[in-house]
Amino acid sequence: MNKERSPQSKKVAWTGIISDVTLAVAKGSFGYISGSKALMGDALYSGADAAAKLADILPWRSELSRKSKQRIEERRGNKEPFLAILFSVLILMGGLQIAFSAIRDLTEGQSSTHGELALVTVLLSIVFKEAVFQYQYRYFKKIGDGSHAAYANNHRFSLYTSITVLVGISLSMGGTYWYPLRYMDPIAALLTGCLILRKGYLLIVNTVSVKNAQELPSEEAANFIETVQRVHGVIRVEHLKALEQGNFVNLQVKISVNPRITVMEAQDISECARKLLQHRFVHVGEVHMDVVPYDPGYPYKSNYELVDNDIPTLLQ
Numbered sequence: 001m002n003k004e005r006s007p008q009s010k011k012v013a014w015t016g017i018i019s020d021v022t023l024a025v026a027k028g029s030f031g032y033i034s035g036s037k038a039l040m041g042d043a044l045y046s047g048a049d050a051a052a053k054l055a056d057i058l059p060w061r062s063e064l065s066r067k068s069k070q071r072i073e074e075r076r077g078n079k080e081p082f083l084a085i086l087f088s089v090l091i092l093m094g095g096l097q098i099a100f101s102a103i104r105d106l107t108e109g110q111s112s113t114h115g116e117l118a119l120v121t122v123l124l125s126i127v128f129k130e131a132v133f134q135y136q137y138r139y140f141k142k143i144g145d146g147s148h149a150a151y152a153n154n155h156r157f158s159l160y161t162s163i164t165v166l167v168g169i170s171l172s173m174g175g176t177y178w179y180p181l182r183y184m185d186p187i188a189a190l191l192t193g194c195l196i197l198r199k200g201y202l203l204i205v206n207t208v209s210v211k212n213a214q215e216l217p218s219e220e221a222a223n224f225i226e227t228v229q230r231v232h233g234v235i236r237v238e239h240l241k242a243l244e245q246g247n248f249v250n251l252q253v254k255i256s257v258n259p260r261i262t263v264m265e266a267q268d269i270s271e272c273a274r275k276l277l278q279h280r281f282v283h284v285g286e287v288h289m290d291v292v293p294y295d296p297g298y299p300y301k302s303n304y305e306l307v308d309n310d311i312p313t314l315l316q
Contacts, residue, residue, distance in 0.1 A: 041192030091200030099193030
């Protein structure tokens with residue numbers, strides 16, 4: 001059962017954005033001071049992370065009705081495109097600038113060794129980024145809304161970028177002993193530029209291109225149905241639709257429960273089924289749960305239903 005973001009969820013999401021902006025400013029400043037193109041590229045990637053997260057959570061259309069907002073939240077990637085496209089273009093331009101600058105340094109033979117300042121900066125940024133990621137990942141995994149899988153996927157490439165920069169800066173410091181190592185920083189900057197271009201490309205593709213969600217065949221959806229049926233209180237899975245959207249699978253599930261239980265108990269059952277799906281299948285994103293009272297149908301209706309029913313059961 002999809003719910004709007006709670007204040008705590010918004011706080012956690014904004015914590016990630018602010019931390020990325022802080023890292024971008026810090027790494028950019030120290031990268032400029034030390035002259036490390038790789039560290040400046042890493043700063044740009046942190047800024048791209050912040051822009052992508054900002055494009056994902058900002059409520060672009062304030063005039064939308066409540067039902068339209070809920071429908072947009074249930075479908076990943078359907079955000080107002082203008083600012084997202086602007087962010088994408090800026091990210092692509094920054095990635096190209098870093099890549100061309102690194103290529104120019106390599107072709108012109110410009111090389112330099114960087115001191116401990118750049119190395120300490122990237123090490124501290126990795127530790128800080130990992131701490132913020134663990135905080136966000138554990139929170140969203142605990143509430144079971146499926147966001148933890150997306151955070152893990154984005155963090156993986158952010159970590160790849162920082163490790164690339166760390167290796168490049170570390171090896172370039174050995175240029176005083178072996179001259180070719182001086183070129184490792186621009187090589188790391190070139191690789192970082194490629195990762196930034198990938199980030200911008202994915203953001204603009206997810207924003208602009210129209211992707212028709214593909215429904216998974218019934219054989220692959222059988223595992224989801226079996227999992228839901230294991231939840232105590234679920235009588236039957238009336239309907240399950242699995243839609244593959246990118247790297248994630250969004251589910252639309254309708255379950256039937258005992259008609260005599262309360263609405264609160266029915267919500268608890270649906271919440272338990274949703275969390276079980278998202279914890280067991282890491283590739284499951286959004287899960288929309290609908291709960292209906294179980295109706296066995298005639299002639300399996302109980303006697304009390306037949307007595308209370310004023311509609312005649314025989315043709316007149």
